[in-house]
Amino acid sequence: MSSAPSHQSTGADVLIVGAGIVGAACAAEFTRAGLSTVIVDKGPVSTGATAAGMGQIVVMDDNEAEFALTNYSQQLWNELADELPATVDWDDCGSIWIAADDEEMQEVERKHRFYSERGIETEILDAAALEKLEPNLRRGFCGGLRVSGDSVIYSPCAAGWFIEQACQRGAKLRLGQKAIELRGHGALLENGDFLQADITVNAAGSWATELMPELPIRPRKGHLVITDRYPGFIRHQLVELGYLKSAHSVTTDSVAFNVQPRKTGQLLIGSSRQYDDETRDIDPDILKRMIDRALEYLPGLAGLSAIRTWTGFRAATPDSQPLIGPSMDDEHLFVASGHEGLGITTSLGTARLLVDQVLGRESAIPREPYLPSRFRQGGADA
Amino acid sequence: MPEAITLSVNGSEVSVPTGSMVSAAISAVGDTAFRTSVQGEPRGPLCGMGICFECRVCIDGVRHVRACQRLCQPGMQVITHD
Amino acid sequence: MIDRREFDVLIIGAGPAGLAAACCAAEAGRRVGVVDDNPTAGGQIWRGEQGKPTQPAAVMWFERLRKAKLEFLPGTRIVGHPTNGVLLADDDQKLLELKYNKLILATGARERFLPFPGWTLPGVTGAGGLQASVKSGMSIAGRRVVVAGSGPLLLAVAAYLRRAGAIVPLIAEQSPRGRVAKFAAGLLAHPAKLTEAARLKWELRGVKYLTDCWPAAAGGDDDTVKSVTLHRRGRTWQEPCDFLACGFGLVPNIELPMLLGCEIEQGKVRVDDGQRTTVNNVYAVGEVTGIGGLAHALIEGQIAGLAAAGEKDAALHFLLFPRRSARRFAQKLEHAFRLRDELRQLPAADTIVCRCEDVRFDQLTQHRSWRSAKLHTRCGMGPCQGRVCGAATEFLFGWGMDSVRPPLYPVRVEHLAEATVTPESSSDVD
Numbered sequence: 001m002s003s004a005p006s007h008q009s010t011g012a013d014v015l016i017v018g019a020g021i022v023g024a025a026c027a028a029e030f031t032r033a034g035l036s037t038v039i040v041d042k043g044p045v046s047t048g049a050t051a052a053g054m055g056q057i058v059v060m061d062d063n064e065a066e067f068a069l070t071n072y073s074q075q076l077w078n079e080l081a082d083e084l085p086a087t088v089d090w091d092d093c094g095s096i097w098i099a100a101d102d103e104e105m106q107e108v109e110r111k112h113r114f115y116s117e118r119g120i121e122t123e124i125l126d127a128a129a130l131e132k133l134e135p136n137l138r139r140g141f142c143g144g145l146r147v148s149g150d151s152v153i154y155s156p157c158a159a160g161w162f163i164e165q166a167c168q169r170g171a172k173l174r175l176g177q178k179a180i181e182l183r184g185h186g187a188l189l190e191n192g193d194f195l196q197a198d199i200t201v202n203a204a205g206s207w208a209t210e211l212m213p214e215l216p217i218r219p220r221k222g223h224l225v226i227t228d229r230y231p232g233f234i235r236h237q238l239v240e241l242g243y244l245k246s247a248h249s250v251t252t253d254s255v256a257f258n259v260q261p262r263k264t265g266q267l268l269i270g271s272s273r274q275y276d277d278e279t280r281d282i283d284p285d286i287l288k289r290m291i292d293r294a295l296e297y298l299p300g301l302a303g304l305s306a307i308r309t310w311t312g313f314r315a316a317t318p319d320s321q322p323l324i325g326p327s328m329d330d331e332h333l334f335v336a337s338g339h340e341g342l343g344i345t346t347s348l349g350t351a352r353l354l355v356d357q358v359l360g361r362e363s364a365i366p367r368e369p370y371l372p373s374r375f376r377q378g379g380a381d382a
Numbered sequence: 383m384p385e386a387i388t389l390s391v392n393g394s395e396v397s398v399p400t401g402s403m404v405s406a407a408i409s410a411v412g413d414t415a416f417r418t419s420v421q422g423e424p425r426g427p428l429c430g431m432g433i434c435f436e437c438r439v440c441i442d443g444v445r446h447v448r449a450c451q452r453l454c455q456p457g458m459q460v461i462t463h464d
Numbered sequence: 465m466i467d468r469r470e471f472d473v474l475i476i477g478a479g480p481a482g483l484a485a486a487c488c489a490a491e492a493g494r495r496v497g498v499v500d501d502n503p504t505a506g507g508q509i510w511r512g513e514q515g516k517p518t519q520p521a522a523v524m525w526f527e528r529l530r531k532a533k534l535e536f537l538p539g540t541r542i543v544g545h546p547t548n549g550v551l552l553a554d555d556d557q558k559l560l561e562l563k564y565n566k567l568i569l570a571t572g573a574r575e576r577f578l579p580f581p582g583w584t585l586p587g588v589t590g591a592g593g594l595q596a597s598v599k600s601g602m603s604i605a606g607r608r609v610v611v612a613g614s615g616p617l618l619l620a621v622a623a624y625l626r627r628a629g630a631i632v633p634l635i636a637e638q639s640p641r642g643r644v645a646k647f648a649a650g651l652l653a654h655p656a657k658l659t660e661a662a663r664l665k666w667e668l669r670g671v672k673y674l675t676d677c678w679p680a681a682a683g684g685d686d687d688t689v690k691s692v693t694l695h696r697r698g699r700t701w702q703e704p705c706d707f708l709a710c711g712f713g714l715v716p717n718i719e720l721p722m723l724l725g726c727e728i729e730q731g732k733v734r735v736d737d738g739q740r741t742t743v744n745n746v747y748a749v750g751e752v753t754g755i756g757g758l759a760h761a762l763i764e765g766q767i768a769g770l771a772a773a774g775e776k777d778a779a780l781h782f783l784l785f786p787r788r789s790a791r792r793f794a795q796k797l798e799h800a801f802r803l804r805d806e807l808r809q810l811p812a813a814d815t816i817v818c819r820c821e822d823v824r825f826d827q828l829t830q831h832r833s834w835r836s837a838k839l840h841t842r843c844g845m846g847p848c849q850g851r852v853c854g855a856a857t858e859f860l861f862g863w864g865m866d867s868v869r870p871p872l873y874p875v876r877v878e879h880l881a882e883a884t885v886t887p888e889s890s891s892d893v894d
Contacts, residue, residue, distance in 0.1 A: 175832075228847055284546055288882075302876065303878065305446045305847070305876065306875055307845075405601075409602040423816075428593055430592065434577075435847040451503065
């Protein structure tokens with residue numbers, strides 16, 4: 001398509017199913033481009049992974065595609081930072097990847113080179129520097145990589161703000177209404193309404209397959225724990241270098257150290273990954289493993305007061321890259337889902353890439369790695 | 383068992399009958415506010431039974447302890463508005 | 465380190481209902497454990513009675529308790545339910561794994577706090593809350609206390625505070641005069657309560673009992689309350705006070721029953737005539753099945769204690785009629801003191817509703833559900849886990865609560881890691 005879709009006499013230009021951070025960011029972007037938009041969600045705004053997750057805005061280097069999308073998105077977030085309302089709790093505390101041994105320290109050097117070659121400033125920390133920055137880490141680490149450009153937000157309020165912006169530009173919001181069938185020209189709701197639109201976007205996160213079973217998305221369960229307020233206990237997001245191994249493994253249940261300071265002074269403890277458990281129940285064995293891992297890095301965490309535990313589901317794809325683009329069968333039906341643990345960060349890049357495709361605009365980064373068609377039978381990465 | 387217990391609240395020594403909760407000791411030094419809220423308001427006990435968490439104080443270095451459910455012990459160090 | 469214990473009958477809550485259950489089960493020869501989050505037994509109504517009981521029923525039951533062979537675990541909170549027949553508890557030092565064949569939930573009730581301007585000032589407390597503070601050692605002698613809110617608890621609190629030396633000028637009861645009068649008349653069917661009411665009336669001579677009356681605002685200096693503005697039949701006036709002891713009725717503590725999967729009806733645990741919940745081997749007794757006061761708690765506790773101990777139904781027959789009478793009383797109580805609509809108008813736009821996170825009333829009005837409000841304003845995300853603000857928002861907006869997840873109370877992070885059940889402690893439900 002080389003021009004914006006024409007208005008129909010009934011219906012909107014765009015229908016977005018899912019008011020999580022991805023759907024909300026898309027709504028904000030579509031309306032900014034002047035397209036009339038309807039957003040529908042079976043619940044209130046952002047009750048899926050957006051509510052459950054850690055709200056991190058991070059750059060990742062596991063492969064070029066992941067770097068490109070996270071880097072692009074992070075730049076967009078940084079441009080937006082001053083405008084965000086206070087409730088979003090924007091905190092540019094940065095991250096530290098922790099090296100437990102020499103092998104991991106080599107990985108730190110590799111990351112440093114990778115980022116440096118691409119214009120991202122990072123700092124290699126030796127053991128002494130790490131200890132100075134984060135005195136509550138146990139002694140004995142080799143060092144780490146400090147990524148000062150990383151940030152933390154309170155995601156539900158960010159999603160809420162995107163939705164608010166979209167509505168100020170004329171978008172219509174329909175909450176508590178479940179879509180049960182998707183077509184390119186609209187969605188059928190549970191209550192019998194049919195919402196008509198020139199194009200439809202499936203941004204339903206780990207529920208995306210309810211509407212499009214052919215999508216290669218599997219829910220990946222995670223556990224989290226939040227403590228009472230202990231301001232200053234840690235100053236950066238802290239993550240172990242084994243995190244990426246955990247995130248990219250396709251089969252096993254895994255835990256990886258990842259603790260985040262919230263602006264409230266509370267500590268958010270993660271992370272765990274499991275397939276094939278679709279209940280919301282806390283799995284005591286996984287929780288134990290996750291906490292034991294956290295205590296190996298931050299022994300002082302042991303005596304802090306934990307207020308709440310919960311679970312959430314990430315939408316995971318086989319190659320760990322999201323699906324951003326037209327569906328395989330219907331050029332009016334788009335997908336913006338499958339963001340695994342990076343949905344908060346990449347929501348903004350996703351929205352741009354999606355709107356670019358709909359409007360036929362050039363994108364700032366290559367779109368191919370995220371196209372849903374890459375999973376077509378017989379395709380390169382199927 | 384002694385009839386009274388001596389402990390410290392914000393550096394001041396106070397004596398209370400044995401069996402008193404820490405909340406009573408804090409009231410005994412004349413403090414009505416035990417903590418400061420997120421927005422900076424002074425807060426004191428509300429429910430008296432360990433539900434509301436408004437009576438949270440630091441006892442012997444441990445933060446977020448509910449004063450209304452902790453028995454006074456000799457030599458305890460209590461810090462309010464922690 | 466995890467401390468493992470096993471009981472035939474495990475009772476959660478050492479108030480009158482739990483103690484009655486415990487004594488009956490122990491006297492029947494069962495291995496009994498009683499858990500309570502307070503350092504001493506007695507719950508709310510018998511707080512402080514364990515050492516030196518003064519109330520007649522307390523004297524009798526504490527004597528029975530003293531003679532009974534059972535294990536009392538004070539200062540212990542139930543935090544989780546990893547599998548059937550097992551509860552996890554925390555006593556600040558260690559985690560406990562408690563196995564049971566029968567479980568009796570006597571978790572009692574807490575006060576309902578409604579927000580109004582100034583309610584967060586130090587010195588504005590619950591009615592039961594102030595009584596608990598005084599019983600815990602705080603001096604109230606010579607202090608001026610206005611008692612407000614709803615329910616017969618206000619009378620008991622006012623009487624207690626006076627005995628402790630407080631000056632209580634008045635009790636403000638939100639319920640209309642007609643309903644309270646009808647309730648008083650209805651006490652004729654409950655002679656023991658009538659006697660108690662007459663005693664309270666005598667103890668409270670000189671204290672004004674104002675129906676149709678509620679607090680519109682509390683005022684004071686920065687650190688403490690100094691006065692309350694009361695509203696009654698269109699008129700408002702200021703009453704000076706050192707404390708405002710204010711509670712709008714009682715709310716059953718149903719979090720643990722919910723975690724166990726017990727069916728809940730209108731905020732109460734559903735039980736049959738034998739106090740059985742909808743979950744196998746789990747009983748519920750006392751305030752948690754409906755706010756009914758002391759007699760209701762003692763009767764239900766005995767029924768469940770005997771039943772859990774395996775006593776034949778014949779032994780329980782003598783309790784069935786008093787049980788019916790106690791439940792009728794509970795219904796009359798609920799009806800007489802239900803909260804009036806005007807109380808929904810009490811909060812101003814900037815009145816704090818969630819005290820843990822300082823969320824204001826006007827932040828909440830844009831939301832249609834507890835879930836949405838919680839996510840977007842952080843209401844209910846603090847350490848009270850929604851126990852205070854949840855009851856308020858349920859009344860103000862009609863919001864139901866989320867499902868309940870462990871930990872039921874804040875717990876040390878390391879205890880979350882200890883909370884796994886070893887293979888041999890997973891028991892089957894019979």
